[in-house]
Amino acid sequence: MEIENDPNIVYKGDLDESLDYATFGDLLVKCLKAGGDKISMIDGVTEQQWTFNDILRESIKAAKALYGSGIRQNDVVSILSENRIEYAAFAYGTLFLNATIAPTNIAYTERELKHTLDITRPKYVIISKAAQEDLEIVKNLSYVQRIILLDGDVADDGRQISYNNFIDKFARNDFDVERFIQQPIKIFEQVGVIFMSSGTTGLPKGVELSQGNLIACAVLNFEKVKLGLQLFEKLVSLSVAPWFHAMGFMGKILCVTSSALTLVYLNKFEPKLYLRCIEKYKIVTLHIPPPIIIFLAKTPLFSKYDLSSLKIIVCGAAPLSREVEDQVRERFNNEIFVMQAYGQTEATLGVLFCDVVSAKPGSVGELVKGTYGKVIDGDGKSLGPYKVGELCFKGPLTMIGYRNNPSETASTIDKQGWLHSGDLGYYDEDYQFYIVDRLKELIKYKGYQVPPAELEGVLLSHPKIKDAGVIGIPDEVAGELPFAFVVKEGDLTGQEVKDFVAKTVSNPKWLRGGVKFIDEIPKNPSGKILRREMKELYKSMKSKL
Template sequence: MEMGSKNVLTGPKLLFPIPDVSLGRYLYQCLSSHGDKIAQVDVVTGETRTYADVMSASLSVADFLYSRGIRSGDVVGICSENSLDFILPVIGTLFAGAICAPLNPNYTLRELHHAMDISKPKIMFCSEQPLENIDKILCSVGFLKDIVVFGSPVSDKHIPFRSILWNNSNNFQPFDGDCKDLAAAILCSSGTTGLSKGVMLTHRNILYTFRVMSDSRYGDMRPSDTLLMLLPMFHGYMFFCQLIASMVGVKAVVLNKFEEHVFLRTIEKHKVTLLYLVPLIIVFLAKADVVSRYDLSSVRDILCGAAPLKQEVESLAAERLGLYQIRQGYGLTEATMALTISPNNKKEMGSSGILVPQTEGKVVNMNTGQILGPGEAGEVCFRGPGIMKGYCGNPQATAACFDSDGFLLTGDVGYYDEDGFFYIVDRVKELIKYKGYQVPPAELEAVLLTHSTIKDAAVIAVPDHEAGELPLAFVVKQPGARVTKDEIIKYVADQVSPPKRLRGGVIFIDSIPKTPSGKILRRDLKKLIKSNM
């Protein structure tokens, strides 16, 4: 770790240069070299696929996309829960030189329509779960042309995914123009002022992250590893993990959801070596009695992200599993994956690690912009090869999240110590972290204000020992309104995906405390909660 001018830290050099080819071309080279090595295992069905299988199927997808007119710069959507099939259109899209847009299958119609309006996919690959909503969107937009369905199509207008596979398209050559600074993926941000934005990540962004995650000092992903794919593949964290695992040649064991015994049995049976998890599952590993019934000795490394992990939990889990440490990482969708990661050779409990290679970091006073020194808390800001190209179709939002020196303004409060270890201590952006999901209060407030009986509303986070945080709404009723708390909770639940529901409850209040400019004083609402506890 180097200290530059005026307290700007710089990570070390990369061990190997960033590949100077397209992401699709590099994936093609990697998959070709892995041959008949096992690439994927489905925990539920037991189905396995080799890297040769993945290559052949991905080429078939690329050939299909090309036949439907997909070219460089076009967008292809993937909206599905975890499955062996998920990665095939991802790689196929990159082979074709197009842009991949993963979407949450749990989105409501409103949320999905918004996300698709940003990326404008011409073709959508989806599971049966979001199919009804995608059909409705197809009827109201001009950009979506085809829907390809994993599983059983429900009408003739759908294309069965199986019908486009194994069509002997091994002569298809991946796109390899000068595209290192072109978008390869558009992912949905968490959103702090309402609905999500589309984060554009380039070929170079993702290839850089591959170098970081396969670096023995940081991600340390190895060809001999078995990685459990448990977290949602549509989310940036696991979306990039599956791509990087394919480049490295890791065996990926795919699980669709967390169930205690299935999770533990999978680790034991498949001798999983790598776990990429969120704090909720680390808490389970640290405290649940059932964990001791299973042999988890194959696990050599756990990386925890998405939310800060308390030092006590980290220590308990590491001791129980016989690990040197539970490594933490800090990152944003806007930074491709990670900005800091706990190194393998030194631990600082409670820290989110040190800067990844070739990345610069600084901490600034949020009022004055002054760059702060070690131990001084402020907004953490970063610049480096993993930082996004920008927000899709939103130049104003893009400009607003960078300072004059090109550093990404994260909106998170933290500090670093004398050894360059970063600690994230608070959030400026006020996102609610529910089981690793990021819930924007402003979006829930906007939904609440569409209810005819609600005059004003504010949403804050309340702590929960299992989920981390829960959304709680303060509501000002219209004069004479008789709406109940349960009715409001149901009203919101009908319009948002499960993590965004008002699980913290509803409190009726006479007025919402605000600044003269109309901004909600959430700290006053939190004090009100504490005074009534």
């Protein structure tokens, strides 16, 4: 447990398997071949099924076309699409070439999308019909050399081309993908994926994850799957997480790197369809955010479906109360494991994870193997059990940094390599961790990160708003709802403010919590908004209602 001569640093042990792969593509191809003709992924709406061999074939096909059209190491390819098989093929094909994949949120507004693409500066953008309204925005970006349309039949006009025509025209059949991926690279220096992660300073930042990060995440998953197979004959998982989100994308990668796991995926949460998929495909495991677990705890539809196959629910993305955990267990007659996990985009996926043997109610689990953890006070001193402080982590899951943003990177990863999470928590005598609060000011709405500073900037752009402060208010279903205190100039209604914000930002950032007009936003002498005072003001206001 002791490292760097500090007894308060927690370590569970080394990884069970080496990270000695030439590239992430090397690991991925080996895993896909091991899966063979077993079912890997199922579209829960169309019921289309893909074997591991299918995914391997389509991914190699995409890699050959990308290579033939000019994509090389370090080039960026962005995808604007709903979850679908072509998404997976292009993502893996890009990674095979040691290029960088940049999944992009199709719900972004024009402002958010342009900001995101300006960070990642993709050479190619792949767009589905679901993101058709973004096409004109992408076409106006000079750094985008080629746009690949997943739907329709578009001939190559030098810049736009359909998926099928792209594959047919550019596939380099003489390019040996499997030989290429076996050429060693510096896996912890090679950027594999860029995810967008909001911070407290406004618009999203680009989180660069290395191929080494992806390999480490996959290796950790091997151990979890082995444990699952000791308990259950077959592992089938259901996911509604979008693949532009770290949880959805990494979940997809982890599923295809395990020949024992089948993923059923949906593009959005629809109650009846979700329950029908659990019944039809005999789902064993769910990885879900709190709103869906609350749905399972309370929906009257529960008794209309056979959900007896469900044995494990892992909740992440936001804190889950022990009360809800207990409600779900009771509904399943205590024949189900309900566990929490903790992670962040900057740590690849999860650094704390419960298992069915040692999970404690309310805990987010133990450190995953290979990762060091500590809790620090405001002066950076490490703390012992049951003492609350900021959670910090170090290991093979730590991101490279924020793309083209060295100052933000330095404020998040210190000189000793510790990733400062911005979350407050503690660990007990068994080294189980618990989340208490967030040191950072992010609002979490249904697992989405909503930065108050960004919404404040939007509000201040309104001609009748003099000042504004945004906080998250508790909500049982969503976790938190964005709420705004506004200092107005002239006639203005709360609905007008909410409508203005809704036209400017994407859906998760809407002011669902409401708007309250006040005379002055509480700030300290240097001008920093005092959000804690605003939260107390909200509590006081609510108590008088």
